[in-house]
Amino acid sequence: xxxxxxxxxxxxxxxxxxxxxxxxxxxxxxxxxxxxxxxxxxxxxxxxxxxxxxxxxxxxxxxxxxxxxxxxxxxxxxxxxxxxxxxxxxxxxxxxxxxxxxxxxxxxxxxxxxxxxxxxxxxxxxxxxxxxxxxxxxxxxxxxxxxxxxxxxxxxxxxxxxxxxxxxxxxxxxxxxxxxxxxxxxxxxxxxxxxxxxxxxxxxxxxxxxxxxxxxxxxxxxxxxxxxxxxxxxxxxxxxxxxxxxxxxxxxxxxxxxxxxxx
Amino acid sequence: xxxxxxxxxxxxxxxxxxxxxxxxxxxxxxxxxxxxxxxxxxxxxxxxxxxxxxxxxxxxxxxxxxxxxxxxxxxxxxxxxxxxxxxxxxxxxxxxxxxxxxxxxxxxxxxxxxxxxxxxxxxxxxxxxxxxxxxxxxxxxxxxxxxxxxxxxxxxxxxxxxxxxxxxxxxxxxxxxxxxxxxxxxxxxxxxxxxxxxxxxxxxxxxxxxxxxxxxxxxxxxxxxxxxxxxxxxxxxxxxxxxxxxxxxxxxxxxxxxxxxxxxxxxxxxxxxxxxxxxxxxxxxxxxxxxxxxxxxxxxxxxxxxxxxxx
Numbered sequence: 046x047x048x049x050x051x052x053x054x055x056x057x058x059x060x061x062x063x064x065x066x067x068x069x070x071x072x073x074x075x076x077x078x079x080x081x082x083x084x085x086x087x088x089x090x091x092x093x094x095x096x097x098x099x100x101x102x103x104x105x106x107x108x109x110x111x112x113x114x115x116x117x118x119x120x121x122x123x124x125x126x127x128x129x130x131x132x133x134x135x136x137x138x139x140x141x142x143x144x145x146x147x148x149x150x151x152x153x154x155x156x157x158x159x160x161x162x163x164x165x166x167x168x169x170x171x172x173x174x175x176x177x178x179x180x181x182x183x184x185x186x187x188x189x190x191x192x193x194x195x196x197x198x199x200x201x202x203x204x205x206x207x208x209x210x211x212x213x214x215x216x217x218x219x220x221x222x223x224x225x226x227x228x229x230x231x232x233x234x235x236x237x238x239x240x241x242x243x244x245x246x247x248x249x250x251x252x253x254x255x256x257x258x259x260x261x262x263x264x265x266x267x268x269x270x271x272x273x274x275x276x277x278x279x280x281x282x283x284x285x286x287x288x289x290x291x292x293x294x295x296x297x298x299x300x301x302x303x304x305x306x307x308x
Numbered sequence: 309x310x311x312x313x314x315x316x317x318x319x320x321x322x323x324x325x326x327x328x329x330x331x332x333x334x335x336x337x338x339x340x341x342x343x344x345x346x347x348x349x350x351x352x353x354x355x356x357x358x359x360x361x362x363x364x365x366x367x368x369x370x371x372x373x374x375x376x377x378x379x380x381x382x383x384x385x386x387x388x389x390x391x392x393x394x395x396x397x398x399x400x401x402x403x404x405x406x407x408x409x410x411x412x413x414x415x416x417x418x419x420x421x422x423x424x425x426x427x428x429x430x431x432x433x434x435x436x437x438x439x440x441x442x443x444x445x446x447x448x449x450x451x452x453x454x455x456x457x458x459x460x461x462x463x464x465x466x467x468x469x470x471x472x473x474x475x476x477x478x479x480x481x482x483x484x485x486x487x488x489x490x491x492x493x494x495x496x497x498x499x500x501x502x503x504x505x506x507x508x509x510x511x512x513x514x515x516x517x518x519x520x521x522x523x524x525x526x527x528x529x530x531x532x533x534x535x536x537x538x539x540x541x542x543x544x545x546x547x548x549x550x551x552x553x554x555x556x557x558x559x560x561x562x563x564x565x566x567x568x569x570x571x572x573x574x575x576x577x578x579x580x581x582x583x584x585x586x587x588x589x590x591x592x593x594x595x596x597x598x599x600x601x602x603x604x605x606x607x608x609x610x611x612x613x614x615x616x617x618x619x
Contacts, residue, residue, distance in 0.1 A: 048418050050385060053415055053418060054416075060411070060415070061401070061403070061412070065403070142400075142403075143395065143398075144399070144401060146395055146399045147395065147399040149365050150388070150391075150392075150393030150399075151389075151413070151416035151417055152384075152386070152388045152389045152416065152417060152418075153385070154385060307367070
């Protein structure tokens with residue numbers, strides 16, 4: 046029984062992760078703790094007090110601000126972890142440490158190198174989402190047993206962001222572009238895709254824009270899991286949007302990896 | 309020498325283009341099993357591009373290539389399973405320890421953890437890194453890193469090891485240690501393919517080599533045969549007291565096999581260096597320094613590829 050080639054690449058990332066996992070687990074729990082304490086328990090009491098008895102209660106999902114914001118933060122964190130894993134480490138593997146070059150001197154092919162790295166990023170977002178769910182449940186922010194499905198939802202968000210970003214990262218020659226992506230794409234998405242407030246609060250045209258962004262679908266998906274509002278059609282819509290984004294981007298990633306690593 | 313007759317690499321009209329730039333321009337060569345084969349050439353000659361094709365890490369634009377009896381286009385992973393590659397920039401994992409670098413790498417070949425551990429220990433001793441196995445790569449010197457990169461390339465017990473400039477950037481002691489280890493590999497029957505722009509390295513290591521320039525092979529043979537067929541036996545390097553080097557070259561033309569004018573001295577090629585020096589003196593020139601030496605691969609190389617810088 047020989048292991049598939051991409052699994053060997055995946056395995057090497059896990060090997061490295063095992064040497065450094067302690068730090069990432071600490072931040073994996075610390076960040077949700079800080080976010081949920083500040084936004085859920087802190088800001089949330091103010092919001093709940095303010096909206097009590099108004100129609101706005103329903104727009105927050107009917108369970109209060111903490112259960113509303115927790116899945117938004119989960120999806121947002123999955124995006125951010127995926128983004129940081131899909132940019133600087135890719136540049137390092139191409140250019141700074143030449144890890145990919147080392148892999149390509151073994152039986153692994155370019156596609157295996159790519160798939161192994163994406164699988165590892167999926168694992169990392171899974172670990173982050175899992176930590177987030179544990180902390181959120183400690184805060185009493187989960188309202189349904191279906192909340193466990195927010196973990197695969199977080200992984201899907203991670204893959205949907207990681208795939209186009211690795212495709213982009215493989216075309217870059219330094220890290221300048223990553224900072225631009227972070228400021229121009231990631232931060233605005235984090236703030237305006239429904240994580241912190243329902244997008245119905247945005248001006249009409251911007252609502253449409255928000256609905257077209259991948260994080261909106263990730264947040265909506267995670268939220269329907271943790272609030273127990275999963276509905277077949279909307280779930281299918283969110284999942285297919287994110288899956289299609291990942292699938293199309295993986296074609297682009299194969300192209301840009303090949304152009305960079307085996308011209 | 310019989311084993312050398314059986315080819316492990318065969319290239320015919322091998323070509324690599326990047327856009328409109330032709331890096332490797334239709335080269336032919338055959339590398340025999342157990343041979344130490346060198347690619348010698350200035351920067352930009354196409355050595356690394358050729359190497360990457362041999363290692364099945366990039367595909368030829370045209371021509372045919374057979375490695376380990378297989379077609380790289382179809383059997384890349386299978387071919388690479390029997391090849392060890394020492395990359396020009398080591399490509400080590402600097403965050404991991406010396407031992408971990410070998411363990412991770414062995415797993416790419418799907419070698420069991422137990423076997424990788426056994427081999428890693430032996431290879432670290434071979435590379436004189438046994439005492440450093442727990443150290444992070446970051447803390448190693450350049451020579452140690454190169455030895456680790458070589459040890460790593462051997463983890464799969466390859467029959468063909470490809471080394472891209474194995475001693476570039478190393479100090480003399482480190483270079484000699486690497487050469488010694490490569491010599492030991494050769495004794496074990498491992499085929500070595502080496503690129504270098506160091507003539508002494510090619511002379512020391514290679515059974516046979518090709519000289520590349522601007523993507524083409526301009527000469528091929530054993531180091532000795534290349535020296536014999538391209539330059540005379542001895543070289544006289546002479547520097548004149550009054551600096552009239554140009555005049556001397558004009559006077560000597562036709563007298564020796566070849567006379568070459570450099571900025572600060574004159575090189576004379578012939579069978580007898582001392583006799584050439586006497587001839588210079590007989591013409592009435594006074595030398596401040598005069599060195600008679602055996603012709604080396606460096607002379608061949610410079611004659612074939614010229615003295616102008618490639619970049």
